[in-house]
Amino acid sequence: GDSVTQMEGPVTLSEEAFLTINCTYTATGYPSLFWYVQYPGEGLQLLLKATKADDKGSNKGFEATYRKETTSFHLEKGSVQVSDSAVYFCALSGYNKLIFGAGTRLAVHP
Amino acid sequence: KAGVTQTPRYLIKTRGQQVTLSCSPISGHRSVSWYQQTPGQGLQFLFEYFSETQRNKGNFPGRFSGRQFSNSRSEMNVSTLELGDSALYLCASSVGQGGDKNIQYFGAGTRLSVL
Numbered sequence: 536g537d538s539v540t541q542m543e544g545p546v547t548l549s550e551e552a553f554l555t556i557n558c559t560y561t562a563t564g565y566p567s568l569f570w571y572v573q574y575p576g577e578g579l580q581l582l583l584k585a586t587k588a589d590d591k592g593s594n595k596g597f598e599a600t601y602r603k604e605t606t607s608f609h610l611e612k613g614s615v616q617v618s619d620s621a622v623y624f625c626a627l628s629g630y631n632k633l634i635f636g637a638g639t640r641l642a643v644h645p
Numbered sequence: 646k647a648g649v650t651q652t653p654r655y656l657i658k659t660r661g662q663q664v665t666l667s668c669s670p671i672s673g674h675r676s677v678s679w680y681q682q683t684p685g686q687g688l689q690f691l692f693e694y695f696s697e698t699q700r701n702k703g704n705f706p707g708r709f710s711g712r713q714f715s716n717s718r719s720e721m722n723v724s725t726l727e728l729g730d731s732a733l734y735l736c737a738s739s740v741g742q743g744g745d746k747n748i749q750y751f752g753a754g755t756r757l758s759v760l
Binding site for chain 2: 566567569571577578579580581584586624628629630631632633634635636637638
């Protein structure tokens with residue numbers, strides 16, 4: 536079945552460092568791809584999305600490109616802030632549902 | 646526009662009891678989905694409703710059930726609670742059809758603790 540694999544965390548970075556969180560997927564058909572972020576004690580917030588191959592989603596300095604040839608959707612940010620500390624989830628659209636990766640915890644230190 | 650609202654935020658129950666969780670979607674959204682989040686299993690899909698009809702169901706026992714009302718509000722019920730049902734239960738809403746049907750917006754969740 537469809538699935539999402541994310542790099543294991545935690546990822547620990549200093550402020551202003553470059554961030555990459557890897558995400559690869561297995562799917563039949565052509566799913567939409569998403570990144571969600573979860574701050575402590577909260578639900579999931581949609582960070583960005585891409586609906587077809589080569590689409591680039593972007594929001595708040597984060598970017599991810601839908602790569603069909605490598606079945607990947609890696610999340611990047613050029614300069615992280617302490618406020619970016621959270622858990623990040625990669626997801627794909629299944630039949631009337633989302634399928635999530637295990638999540639990657641990011642900790643940014645001043 | 647108000648977001649997805651889940652009530653209550655926290656619940657403590659004992660084994661064998663039942664519980665009902667509530668979710669009010671974003672105005673105009675007709676689809677509501679439910680997910681269970683635990684440290685061990687991550688985010689798992691429970692079920693999805695659109696216009697009062699269940700369109701999809703995850704791999705959970707029959708103790709987990711849900712419904713959707715004509716105003717799109719949804720409830721999920723867990724009967725005969727077990728310790729392993731302790732989790733954060735997340736509700737998400739979407740328009741449910743058309744190009745944006747896969748974009749889901751989440752509530753803050755209900756944290757259920759079973760003692």
